[in-house]
Amino acid sequence: MKKDQFIWIAASAAGLAAGGAAILAAVLSGSVSVILLAIVWLSIALTGGMLLHHIHQLKALERVFRVGSQMKIPFEIVPGSVLGDIANAANCLLDETHQKIRQMQDENRDLMLQMQLLRRRKSGIEAVLNSIQDGVLVTDDKDRVLLANPAAQNLLGFEFNKDNACLIQDAVNWPELVQLIVKSRQSKIPHVRHELSRQKDGRPMTFDSVLSCVEDDVGNVLQIVTVLHDITREKEISQMKNDFVSHVSHELKTPLASINAYAEMLVDGEAQDAETMRQFCSVIQGQAQRLSRLIEDILNISRIESGLVKVSRQNHSMALVIQDAVDMIVSYAQEKNISVEAPAPILYDQVYIDRDMISQVIINLLSNAVKYTPSGGQIAIRSEINELDGTITVTVTDTGVGIPEKDLPYVFDKFYRVEANNKYAKGTGLGLNLVKQIVESVHGGSVFASSTPGKGSTFGFILPLAKAAAAQMVS
Amino acid sequence: MEKKKALIVDDEFHIVQVVAIKLRNNGFDVATAENGSQAYDLACQTKPDIIVTDYQMPIMNGLELIEKLRQNPQTAAIPVIMLTARGFSIEDRLQEQLRVSACLSKPFSPREVLGIIEEVLKGQNVAV
Numbered sequence: 001m002k003k004d005q006f007i008w009i010a011a012s013a014a015g016l017a018a019g020g021a022a023i024l025a026a027v028l029s030g031s032v033s034v035i036l037l038a039i040v041w042l043s044i045a046l047t048g049g050m051l052l053h054h055i056h057q058l059k060a061l062e063r064v065f066r067v068g069s070q071m072k073i074p075f076e077i078v079p080g081s082v083l084g085d086i087a088n089a090a091n092c093l094l095d096e097t098h099q100k101i102r103q104m105q106d107e108n109r110d111l112m113l114q115m116q117l118l119r120r121r122k123s124g125i126e127a128v129l130n131s132i133q134d135g136v137l138v139t140d141d142k143d144r145v146l147l148a149n150p151a152a153q154n155l156l157g158f159e160f161n162k163d164n165a166c167l168i169q170d171a172v173n174w175p176e177l178v179q180l181i182v183k184s185r186q187s188k189i190p191h192v193r194h195e196l197s198r199q200k201d202g203r204p205m206t207f208d209s210v211l212s213c214v215e216d217d218v219g220n221v222l223q224i225v226t227v228l229h230d231i232t233r234e235k236e237i238s239q240m241k242n243d244f245v246s247h248v249s250h251e252l253k254t255p256l257a258s259i260n261a262y263a264e265m266l267v268d269g270e271a272q273d274a275e276t277m278r279q280f281c282s283v284i285q286g287q288a289q290r291l292s293r294l295i296e297d298i299l300n301i302s303r304i305e306s307g308l309v310k311v312s313r314q315n316h317s318m319a320l321v322i323q324d325a326v327d328m329i330v331s332y333a334q335e336k337n338i339s340v341e342a343p344a345p346i347l348y349d350q351v352y353i354d355r356d357m358i359s360q361v362i363i364n365l366l367s368n369a370v371k372y373t374p375s376g377g378q379i380a381i382r383s384e385i386n387e388l389d390g391t392i393t394v395t396v397t398d399t400g401v402g403i404p405e406k407d408l409p410y411v412f413d414k415f416y417r418v419e420a421n422n423k424y425a426k427g428t429g430l431g432l433n434l435v436k437q438i439v440e441s442v443h444g445g446s447v448f449a450s451s452t453p454g455k456g457s458t459f460g461f462i463l464p465l466a467k468a469a470a471a472q473m474v475s
Numbered sequence: 476m477e478k479k480k481a482l483i484v485d486d487e488f489h490i491v492q493v494v495a496i497k498l499r500n501n502g503f504d505v506a507t508a509e510n511g512s513q514a515y516d517l518a519c520q521t522k523p524d525i526i527v528t529d530y531q532m533p534i535m536n537g538l539e540l541i542e543k544l545r546q547n548p549q550t551a552a553i554p555v556i557m558l559t560a561r562g563f564s565i566e567d568r569l570q571e572q573l574r575v576s577a578c579l580s581k582p583f584s585p586r587e588v589l590g591i592i593e594e595v596l597k598g599q600n601v602a603v
Binding site for chain 1: 487489490492493494496497500531580581582583584585586
């Protein structure tokens with residue numbers, strides 16, 4: 001028996017018992033009024049019992065709605081009864097509620113999953129933005145900074161705080177960029193590309209900037225995304241290439257001009273005697289050789305860089321290689337009244353080298369020293385063995401015009417020319433690069449340079465000694 | 476008849492020589508210099524009738540030489556022919572501003588140089 005049935009029965013039984021006792025008493029006493037009273041009492045008892053029962057059921061229903069969907073109706077539904085109808089309606093409502101709750105739980109699970117995916121995607125995008133070298137800046141429709149990746153913060157010199165968005169004009173000291181962002185927001189042009197320049201740490205820098213306008217469905221500007229790509233080095237390389245073409249053009253055309261001019265002189269009969277004719281032919285020949293050497297230098301560098309050069313290595317005495325190079329350059333030095341001091345031979349200075357290439361290296365260094373040393377100066381070439389490292393160091397020191405400190409890191413770069421020294425001598429900017437390529441790429445050594453403007457320079461290279469080099473080859 | 480005086484300026488020895496020989500063979504008195512600074516000093520001393528100069532030279536290049544010549548009343552009127560081996564020619568505006576009589580690209584013909592010098596000395600600017 002269920003609890004509610006028990007209560008109904010108990011209440012009714014109590015009432016009936018009381019009523020019954022009253023009627024019995026009335027019958028026994030013969031009082032009509034008492035009988036009537038008793039009957040009323042009985043009715044009230046019965047009704048009260050029913051009411052108590054219904055109240056209990058309502059309380060049970062109330063608990064179901066309050067506690068939740070897992071409870072069920074805790075009593076039997078009597079068809080046709082008032083409470084039965086309420087119970088039916090409650091059941092329907094509960095079913096619907098159960099369904100809606102399940103639906104919401106499913107939707108909630110989907111949302112949680114999507115949130116997880118979004119968080120992962122956001123982390124991925126943040127990782128990308130934090131690691132790229134391009135500066136990325138996002139501003140809103142009021143020009144407040146919403147996002148600035150580390151590259152942008154470093155480039156623009158400010159610290160981004162997402163909890164305290166500030167105006168781009170206050171954050172960044174670059175009027176050209178700020179103006180561009182504001183104009184982009186106002187014009188709503190989807191993509192704009194500009195080349196921007198600025199000075200940073202005293203160095204001119206150039207940027208390729210792309211500004212993208214993000215709009216909502218009705219065309220209102222939400223954000224401006226600015227990406228700054230540093231093209232300073234590309235510009236420098238492009239400029240160096242242009243300068244190289246210009247220099248090489250000059251270097252190639254000059255011997256060609258001589259060849260052409262002297263050939264024409266011969267044709268026009270301007271060589272009035274045999275000796276003059278011989279001299280003209282000698283010039284033509286010399287200039288043709290000069291042209292050939294220049295072209296060879298350009299090709300050699302190209303071959304070394306692409307790994308296609310033929311190398312023929314054997315053990316040679318560095319002292320002998322140096323002496324041969326000095327012999328080739330000494331007449332050039334004498335024309336300028338410059339003395340060249342070669343080192344005394346030393347023992348155990350064997351190096352495993354391509355002799356022609358290393359000769360070229362020493363000739364290039366000596367030739368530069370003569371070129372940039374005024375008349376009456378001195379050049380000294382030395383070699384020193386380091387037994388601990390198993391290396392030999394060769395240096396060429398001059399009393400020339402020297403090189404400014406800012407240029408020293410670049411002197412071995414291809415096409416690089418020290419601007420301050422252009423007035424003293426010309427060149428293609430290839431000689432030292434060829435030295436570097438031969439020493440480092442082909443022979444595994446290293447090059448170095450030091451200088452004092454107005455006093456002179458020292459250029460040198462370090463190579464492994466033959467034993468060390470051979471041991472390296474074996475291993 | 477007095478010989479015309481020419482000053483040839485180029486840091487390339489052989490270029491200077493070939494032009495000098497051509498002009499001497501055709502009746503000119505020729506002086507030579509290997510850079511703009513030397514050329515300016517010589518121009519002040521010898522007052523040549525014409526100067527033929529290279530563009531790219533150490534110490535003082537051809538343009539700098541012409542600018543200096545034009546600033547000095549004693550040398551301002553000397554006609555100048557520029558030889559250039561650079562990848563581009565001197566801007567027309569600059570040529571006009573510095574009153575460069577003619578520009579010739581290397582490799583040039585000594586015959587052509589002589590022809591242009593003679594025309595310039597006759598008083599005509601030559602477009603090349």
